[in-house]
Amino acid sequence: MVMKLFGGSGLSHGDRIEADGYPVRLSVNARARRVSLRIDRIKREVVATAPSARRLPEAVAFAREKADWIAGQLADLPSGQALTPGMTITLFGAPCELLAAPGRARFSPPSDAAPARITAPDDAAFGDRVLRLIKVEARRWLTERTEAYAGRLERPMPKVAITDARGRWGSCRPASPRAAASIRYSWRLALAPAMVADYVAAHECAHLIEANHGPRFWALVHGLVGDHTPHRDWLRREGARLHAFGRA
Numbered sequence: 001m002v003m004k005l006f007g008g009s010g011l012s013h014g015d016r017i018e019a020d021g022y023p024v025r026l027s028v029n030a031r032a033r034r035v036s037l038r039i040d041r042i043k044r045e046v047v048a049t050a051p052s053a054r055r056l057p058e059a060v061a062f063a064r065e066k067a068d069w070i071a072g073q074l075a076d077l078p079s080g081q082a083l084t085p086g087m088t089i090t091l092f093g094a095p096c097e098l099l100a101a102p103g104r105a106r107f108s109p110p111s112d113a114a115p116a117r118i119t120a121p122d123d124a125a126f127g128d129r130v131l132r133l134i135k136v137e138a139r140r141w142l143t144e145r146t147e148a149y150a151g152r153l154e155r156p157m158p159k160v161a162i163t164d165a166r167g168r169w170g171s172c173r174p175a176s177p178r179a180a181a182s183i184r185y186s187w188r189l190a191l192a193p194a195m196v197a198d199y200v201a202a203h204e205c206a207h208l209i210e211a212n213h214g215p216r217f218w219a220l221v222h223g224l225v226g227d228h229t230p231h232r233d234w235l236r237r238e239g240a241r242l243h244a245f246g247r248a
Contacts (some may be wrong), residue, residue, distance in 0.1 A: 011056040017048075020067035022074065024048050026056055035059045037066055039073045041240035043166050046070050081244050083127040089245070091116060091134070092141055093193040098130055105129035107137060131187075135162050138190035145198055146183055149205035149224055158183045158208065166243065169200045169235060172207035181208055188242045192235070199231035 011017075013028040024046045032051045035058045040047055048059040063070070083089075085100035095115040100122030108117040120129040143160045150157050158172070158181035165171070165186045175181040183204045189197040202224040210217035221228050 011053070011060065013053065013056075015056075017060055017063070019046070019063040019070055022046060022067065022070050024060075024063045024070070026050070026059055028053050028056065035062050037063060037070070039077075041077060044074075044077055044240070044243070046074070077240055077244075083130045083245065085122050085126060088115075089191060090193075091137055091190050092197055093195075100126065105133060107133045134190050135187045138162050138185065138187045142185050142189065142197065142201055145201035146205060149202050150208065152224065153205055153209060153220070155205070155208045156181065158205075160185070162187045169239075170204040172204040172211075174208055174211050188245065191242050191245060192238070196231045196234050199225050199228050200235075203228070
């Protein structure tokens with residue numbers, strides 16, 4: 001990425017510095033009224049914000065003064081949780097057992113006798129094999145919901161992709177004269193309750209019509225899923241825990 005230097009400090013928006021050994025990302029936000037720190041729980045990083053590039057040195061100094069606070073906040077984040085045999089996760093709100101078994105990795109849907117299962121050989125690649133199957137299930141489920149909402153909005157079915165995005169749960173590129181519409185979802189939505197993941201699908205499909213977050217956009221979302229506030233709150237509250245999955 002090409003970096004521009006601001007002021008005479010040599011510091012730029014997006015630069016990373018250290019505060020007592022902890023990495024801190026610098027941010028310039030013209031709407032900010034003062035220098036501040038926050039924890040991005042999804043990306044698991046510290047952000048030091050300044051109202052202007054000229055004040056980035058103040059943001060650096062403030063972060064270094066608050067190193068103890070940073071340490072405490074990062075320590076409170078959920079620990080990484082590898083996908084291992086014997087674990088039970090949830091897929092769209094339903095339990096799914098992760099089991100070691102010889103042969104090809106496979107996903108078994110729930111039945112009257114047993115919950116859903118993902119089986120794979122018990123070796124160093126167990127977690128990777130499980131993750132691939134979770135992504136397949138995420139694509140299937142979210143494609144179905146996308147098709148349903150695109151149909152209700154009378155829009156052509158967009159292309160659907162599953163990603164490992166850290167900063168957002170979904171993104172939409174509306175149709176243009178040169179390209180069809182497309183929607184990308186984080187695979188970690190598969191670990192959320194079905195109603196939460198369904199809300200994200202409705203949210204992204206609403207962007208097929210309104211490529212913004214204005215009143216008309218939220219009216220579309222409300223028309224599709226009703227009150228979206230509980231679902232957004234759940235993602236804010238539990239997002240860091242979901243992003244801890246798949247980390248050793």
